[in-house]
Amino acid sequence: MYTEQAHPDAPDMVALVVTGPREHALRRVPRPEPVGDQALVDVSHVALCGTDLRLLRGTLHDADYPTVPGHEWAGVVRAAPTRPELVGRAVVGHNFLPCGSCAWCARGAENLCESLDEIGFSLPGAFAEALCVPAENLRLLPDGVSGAEGCLVEPLCVAVHAVDRAGEVTGRSVGVIGAGAVGLLVAQVARGSGAKSVTVVDPVASRRAVAAELGLGAEADLSRFEADPPEVVFDATGVAALFPRALTATRQGGTCVLVGYSGSEATPFEPSVVMLRELTVVGSLSGVGMIDRAVELVANGVVRLSPLVSPALPLAHYRSVVDTPATEAPLRAFFAVDEETR
């Protein structure tokens, strides 16, 4: 839980504090101090994703206010009492603190944990100069990977889990609806897993251009999938109204993975499409436990992050991003947390 209680003389820092739906501001708050096995990380970069936008706009399920958002980040370790070798190193980290004792944790499905804490949601996140993270959650940023690129390791964990949830993709045709960051990462992971072909669909030309730069097939119109359905389809749009079309765009006997988050939006669809085509429809939630595989995919070049990165903005510009319509926005908004912020 986020709190501003601290000794009046304690050092402070700038953080984005969200106190309720559409109530948010950069404020001076106490600088966190690591306790127990925590490390203190100075944030170098943080990205704002669609889930953060929902948190700020008040359309996220079970939002914990007040909070400091920021779960896609990279930084430099300033203190790590239990892992002093990390001090001064550039790191990324995963944000999950599963309880470790519920039935879901016991079966290794920590993403479904009954009392999962998550940095950037129930715990203070990286839209701040610094944050505390369990030292065991940290991983070194691979050589040659920038801080902004490092922010994409978190959505890459989501993508790795989504491809796992699809079952076998090797030798199968794959379609990805929505060429946002998660969609483009899913597409790259699927290709790295041996998919026969990988095509993304997105009406936004700049996103298709990124897909093309990554060597992926790119189409503007979902009707191309409906005319020749891929065997495995990922819906990475987060737009509820597109879900029925994701089903009709999946080949008979194929698998449709829902990885986009559409809040509490509802949409009518024909269940018999699932029955008549004998589709397998699966959901995919977050990427708990995937960070080692994600870092490895980046380090060995199977997944390229640089084409997904845009110039980092000062933290003070966050409002301009919150107010930008999705179709005009870059794939992700990246913010640099630097001396100017401090």
Ligand SMILES: [Zn+2]
């Ligand atoms: Zn995110």
Ligand SMILES: [Zn+2]
């Ligand atoms: Zn648990």
